[in-house]
Amino acid sequence: MTSPSSTPPRHRLTREARTRQLLDVSWALIGEEGTDALTLGRLAEAAGVTKPVAYDHFGTRNGLLAALYEDYDVRQTAIFDAAVAAAKPTLQDKARVVAAAYVDCVLTQGREIQDVLAALSGSPELAAVKRQYLQIFIGKCAAWFAPYAGPSGVPAASLWAMLGAADALSDAALLGDITEDQAKEELRQTLLGMVKRSK
Numbered sequence: 001m002t003s004p005s006s007t008p009p010r011h012r013l014t015r016e017a018r019t020r021q022l023l024d025v026s027w028a029l030i031g032e033e034g035t036d037a038l039t040l041g042r043l044a045e046a047a048g049v050t051k052p053v054a055y056d057h058f059g060t061r062n063g064l065l066a067a068l069y070e071d072y073d074v075r076q077t078a079i080f081d082a083a084v085a086a087a088k089p090t091l092q093d094k095a096r097v098v099a100a101a102y103v104d105c106v107l108t109q110g111r112e113i114q115d116v117l118a119a120l121s122g123s124p125e126l127a128a129v130k131r132q133y134l135q136i137f138i139g140k141c142a143a144w145f146a147p148y149a150g151p152s153g154v155p156a157a158s159l160w161a162m163l164g165a166a167d168a169l170s171d172a173a174l175l176g177d178i179t180e181d182q183a184k185e186e187l188r189q190t191l192l193g194m195v196k197r198s199k
Contacts, residue, residue, distance in 0.1 A: 019057055022047055023071050026064060027112060035115035040064060066125035068116050073133045076105040084144060091148040091195060098144065099166075099187035103180060106170035114174065138163065145191070149198040158194045165190045 013021065025047040029038050039061055044054040058064035080101045087097035106113070120126035138159045146153045166187055173183035 015057075018049075018053070019067075022049075022054060022057055022064075023068060026068055030068075030112045030115060035065075035112075035119045038064070038119075060125075062120060062123045062125045065116050065120045066123070066129045069113070069120065069126060070129050070133075072109055072113050072116070073129075076109070077133075077136075080105060081140075084140075089147075091145070091192065094144055094148070095188045095191040095195070096184075098141070099184045099191060102166045102187060103170050103173060103183045106167075107174060107180060111174070114171070134163065145195050148195050152198070154194060154198045158198065162190055162194050 022043060026038060026043055029042065029046055040054040040058060041051055043064065044051045047054070054064075058067055083097050083101040084094065087093045117126070138156070141159050141162070142154055142156075169178070169183040169187050172178045173180045178186075
């Protein structure tokens, strides 16, 4: 009769749990070594899995970077939606909360998300993922501000212009060109102006 092994049995992670692990390790690698160092091989090594596992989950490096952008967006959207839902039902408070939440989301992730976006610049993977999430965000903004706008709501062009301003202001705060409070206040004023022009 053989004695039982002292080594505990290995448990395989579900595909969802493995993906979460690989994304978490990827974020840590980007924070420590930068986006240029992030390859599927380096990820596999850091996560303690074989290269085929990393390739099976993401296919290519661009696939991994697109998954990181999607992961960032999903997490930040949940935080953002909760903040807006808790805002008072006034134009002033909705604008304040949306502006603050947007800037906070960018600053929370720091340079990592900017590096991911730069690495993916021009890739079809990012274009598809980013467009999907931008359209969802634009739709939410239209709904949030519709009660305070004119009968036709906030024009799509105004919403896209606001989004460009939100990105530029958040990036400037991230780089230290302006303060976080300045970014939030300017974005709040931009949102108020956008809604007032739609009446």
